[in-house]
Amino acid sequence: MMTDKEIIALYFKRSENAIEQTDVKYGKLCHSISINILNDTRDSEECVNDTYLTLWNKIPPKEPNPFKAYICRIIKNLSLKKYEFNHAKKRNSAYETSLDELAECVSDGTEASDSVEFEELRTAINTFLSELPEKKRILFLRRYWFLQPVKGIAKDYGITEKTASMRLARLREKLQQYLQEKELI
Known part of the structure; x- marks a missing residue:
């Protein structure tokens, strides 16, 4: 190759x-x-x-x-x-689901452009990810960057879907806390 x-x-x-x-x-x-x-x-x-x-x-x-x-x-x-x-008027993909999951921890209910500058948010998320252990960072990226379904991630990690979902939920909570500490949300 x-x-x-x-x-x-x-x-x-x-x-x-x-x-x-x-x-x-x-x-x-x-x-x-x-x-x-x-x-x-x-x-x-x-x-x-x-x-x-x-x-x-x-x-x-x-x-x-x-x-x-x-x-x-x-x-x-x-x-x-x-x-x-x-899908201008439809809604039913893993993309929508993963963004909905992530939106809960990066937004205070207002539009992102109103609550924080995009660049500040991007930098903060990158910093947050760089501070995570490698396995957690990969898990997060597979779900929210590569938009892989939880079922596939769980299979690759050799864990149940519920366990994968819980780990992702904990990562989202940590991200939300991190962004709150940085006063970005």
Whole structure:
């Protein structure tokens, strides 16, 4: 398997092999992120293909570092846009559920833009995550960044769904306390 630098070099050479190598290395991850948001195979496939097109159009001149995070951000943003388009008046995905869970601890009931500046909140959450033990940080990110269902996370951790839900609830409580201490909510 090629390294990220080697794949990026292929984009700079305008080699179509860049997309193939990106798919080999990150295709499953992209599909996973997208399907967890959209719950639709066709829409997910479309978002993955749009991700590859976006990479093709942005590299060069960009030289993303880290490449994996750059790809994840693109697929997540494209999937969220597709989700919003498809569900303007509907509500029924893991995406909605995970955001509802998280909203309880980062909001005081007013709009985020009214209660705190977005950058302050982002910085505080990043700091909170960096202070967590690795396993807890990964658990949190899998649920609230990669939007993975609790059932799948529980299976991977070898625990029950109830245990996974409780751990996530405790992490949300800790985040809420942290943000209250920082006077951000």
